[in-house]
Amino acid sequence: MRVVSGIQTTGNLHLGNYLGAIKQWVAMQDQVAAKGGDCLFFLADLHALTVANDPKDLAAHTIEMAATLIAAGIDPARAILFNQARVRAHAELCWILQGTARMGWLNRMTQWKDKAGKNREGASVGLFTYPVLQAADVLVYKATHVPVGEDQKQHLELARDIATKFNTDFGVELFPLPDPLVSEAAPRIMSLRDGGAKMSKSDPSDMTRVNLTDTDDLIAQKFRKARTDPEPLPDTMAALADRPEARNLVTIYAALADRTSQSVVEEYAGQGFGTFKPALADLAISILAPIRDRIAELLKDSEAVQAHLRDGAARASALAAPTLKEAQNAVGL
Ligand code: ADP
Numbered sequence: 314m315r316v317v318s319g320i321q322t323t324g325n326l327h328l329g330n331y332l333g334a335i336k337q338w339v340a341m342q343d344q345v346a347a348k349g350g351d352c353l354f355f356l357a358d359l360h361a362l363t364v365a366n367d368p369k370d371l372a373a374h375t376i377e378m379a380a381t382l383i384a385a386g387i388d389p390a391r392a393i394l395f396n397q398a399r400v401r402a403h404a405e406l407c408w409i410l411q412g413t414a415r416m417g418w419l420n421r422m423t424q425w426k427d428k429a430g431k432n433r434e435g436a437s438v439g440l441f442t443y444p445v446l447q448a449a450d451v452l453v454y455k456a457t458h459v460p461v462g463e464d465q466k467q468h469l470e471l472a473r474d475i476a477t478k479f480n481t482d483f484g485v486e487l488f489p490l491p492d493p494l495v496s497e498a499a500p501r502i503m504s505l506r507d508g509g510a511k512m513s514k515s516d517p518s519d520m521t522r523v524n525l526t527d528t529d530d531l532i533a534q535k536f537r538k539a540r541t542d543p544e545p546l547p548d549t550m551a552a553l554a555d556r557p558e559a560r561n562l563v564t565i566y567a568a569l570a571d572r573t574s575q576s577v578v579e580e581y582a583g584q585g586f587g588t589f590k591p592a593l594a595d596l597a598i599s600i601l602a603p604i605r606d607r608i609a610e611l612l613k614d615s616e617a618v619q620a621h622l623r624d625g626a627a628r629a630s631a632l633a634a635p636t637l638k639e640a641q642n643a644v645g646l
């Protein structure tokens with residue numbers, strides 16, 4: 314079993330990223346290790362180049378995100394943690410796979426359509442070919458499983474199509490088809506001010522999200538000011554169906570406490586948000602404060618964080634090199 318997953322280096326990680334992605338990676342690291350498999354987690358700095366990029370920010374975000382992942386529980390001795398740009402096989406295999414991927418396939422990608430919007434002529438070429446780099450990211454390690462959210466399923470499907478066509482065109486059995494790993498536990502966390510929007514780093518208002526670097530006071534304030542309704546909590550999740558903001562706070566509580574949402578509403582049934590919000594804030598602080606403090610501690614010695622990334626890149630390169638060689642041989646390079 315080999316699990317590969319990446320996260321774009323864009324800074325400002327929030328509670329949605331933690332509960333929806335990072336916490337799942339930490340759990341996966343233990344489960345996969347128990348089965349004798351490998352986990353590779355990378356910071357997708359090459360992907361970050363497909364949109365407007367400030368070179369100073371990119372370097373800083375890469376280090377901050379590495380520190381965040383380690384602080385949240387990724388163990389760089391067990392998992393392979395690295396940044397994509399340092400393992401050249403990603404970009405080299407991507408170029409080879411661009412000979413296999415079809416324009417029509419990429420044209421159908423809904424993320425491309427969403428991200429390019431109406432200005433397709435002005436979008437970067439990299440934004441269009443982004444899913445081919447994603448295919449290379451996983452195929453270069455012959456990944457067996459790729460953790461994906463709903464929004465990335467189409468890109469993994471594309472990676473499987475590219476792998477199949479490559480294997481067929483060149484008469485090789487080089488790339489196994491990676492399977493999606495859909496985590497049942499991964500919740501979708503919504504904005505604290507608008508239950509219809511995802512909690513996101515791109516939301517202009519900072520009060521809509523809890524950042525992993527927020528102080529205890531700010532975390533408490535953000536939950537206190539979170540939009541809710543005047544009704545007390547019911548005793549079933551089903552009764553929260555048309556109360557998205559209330560449901561979101563229960564979802565956050567349950568995910569932080571590793572409990573089911575149903576058990577949380579049962580505990581607080583009949584109580585209002587005057588009781589629930591402070592309990593949620595205390596719980597969030599008890600989990601996020603140690604992570605925040607470890608991030609700060611790790612960033613005091615950024616050279617040590619760099620050393621982890623260099624070590625991860627060396628281990629990843631050793632795994633990627635034979636696959637790249639086989640791909641080069643297959644196409645006649
Ligand atoms: P953002 O939406 O803030 O720009 P990204 O798109 O960079 O975040 O996502 C990084 C990872 O965090 C992905 O695995 C994504 O599925 C997860 N993620 C992002 N926002 C949320 C959210 N609100 N709830 C759950 N998971 C999320």
Ligand code: NA
Nearest residue numbers: 321513514515
């Ligand atoms: Na996003």
